[in-house]
Amino acid sequence: MSDIFSPIRLGQAQLSNRLVMAPMTRSRAEQDGSPGELAADYYSQRAAVGLIVTEGTQPSDDGQGYLTTPGIYTDAHVAGWKAVTSAVHTMGGRIYIQLMHAGRMSHPDNTAHHRQGVAPSAIAPGAPMFTATGMKDIPTPRALTTEEVRQTVQDFRFAARRAIEARADGVEIHGANGYLVQQFFAPSANLRTDEYGGSIENRARFAIEVASAVAEEIGADRTAIRLSPGTTIGGIDEGAEGPDLYRYLVGELDKLGLAYVHVMHTGNEALLADIRKRWHQALIVNRPGRGREEIGSDIASGLADLEAYGQMILANPDFIDRLKADAPMNEADRSTFFGGTAKGYTDYPTQPDATGVTEAAQ
Incomplete structure (x- = not known):
């Protein structure tokens, strides 16, 4: 474990x-897309x-697909995120903002402009989405023109x-989970x-152009990408x-010298091993559902340089302390994952006050 x-x-x-x-949508931003008032605490x-x-x-x-997700392109967004990054840095932490364009995984009811979603082609994902008035089928998106693809870069x-x-x-x-880049x-x-x-x-071109543009703008050593080879989220079938495609993509991305690749692993061990061989910078591996007893196994084997965790960190703000003390973990309260208040967001207990479950889950 050391x-x-x-x-x-x-x-x-x-x-x-x-x-x-790991990045986790929480849907608690303000209506203008600025981080919510509790985000810095969270x-x-x-x-x-x-x-x-x-x-x-x-x-x-x-780029918006869901209700009350944050943005990072207006002055108000920058001010809101600056409060978050300042709070994290004050506590000695490091923070990357994930840039996510939802593409066809969008509903007009969820956005301020109420426009049709955009995507590589006019093909609906065949999936429902939560809106302010309940679950609705995601409509067919509008295909981006070639010039609009370049503008999206x-x-x-x-x-x-x-x-x-x-x-x-x-x-x-x-670049994962069925959103625009993976589309x-x-x-x-x-x-x-x-x-x-x-x-x-050609199908890898958009991802490479986005990574190249971002690296050129802010430096490759501050640029990273998340991939989820083989995932079928949102009607994705990579064939x-x-x-x-991923072997080619990772090889091309490697030439850019990005800070890391973050893989949400869905089970193709041979492909993950090939990514490890083709990628010469830091590799983060996220295995959804990985048990506590397996924490550190990919680092110990040399397959990964870092490991990412979602729900365990969501429910345990003192995740590191609990691991070191071999202390019990809070259970995540799924009913509070998306939207809402401090409940299930900033009120998870820490040691020694923790009881093993959150108040919200009791």
């Missing part, structure tokens, strides 16, 4: 340990982990600059006939060429 508590250099940031808070409470990766944060109006660039203005330590591009990878979402569709190289 390896997980050893320091590591990640781009420009020196981390105190190798445990990462993130700073968890600053003892080596790195915090924030909830998905839209880089533009069209610039939207990521601009948002990355704004994140650094908000004093984030870096940004993580969300370009998948034949189930991308039927384009221009340079962004068809071949493996038989999926593994080879």
Whole structure:
């Protein structure tokens, strides 16, 4: 277990340990997309982990998909995130803002402009989404023009600059979980006939251009990307060429010298091993549902440099202390994951006051 508590250099940031808070949507932003008033408390409470990766944060109006998710492209957004990063840094932590364009995973009822979602092609994901008036089917998105794809690359660039203005330590591009970047990878979402569709190289082009633009704007050593090879979230089907697309993509990203790649692992061990061989910077591995007894196993084996955890850190602001003390963990209260108040957000108990479950879960 000692390896997980050893320091590591990640781009420009020196981390105190190798445990990462995975990005988790909490839907508690203000109506204008600024972080909610409790966000600084929420993130700073968890600053003892080596790195915090924030909830998905839209880089533009069209990047929003869900209700009350934050943005990072207006002055108000920057001011709100600056309060968050300051609180985390005061506690000795490091924080990357995740840039997430939802693409077709969007509903007009959830956005201020009420426009149709945008995507590589006009193909609905075939999934429902929560709105203010209940669950609704996600409508068919509008296909981006080639010029609009290029403009979206610039939207990521601009948002990355704004994140650094908000004093984030870096940004993580969300290229996973069925959102816009991954939509370009998948034949189930991308039927384009221009340079962004068809071949493996073309379907990987958008992700590479986004990473290149962000790295050029803020430095490769403050730029990272999250990938989820093989995931089927949001109607994604990457097809038989999926593994080879990721082998090509990671090789091209490696040339940029990014701070890290963050893999949400869904079970293809051979592909993960190939990513490890092709990637020469830090690799973060997140295995959803990994048990406490397995914490540190990927670091110990050399497969990963860092490991990311979601619900365990969500429910345990003193996650690091509990691991070191072999103390029991709070259970996450799923009913408070999205939206709401301090309940299930900033009120999880810490040792020695913890009882093993949250008040909200009792």
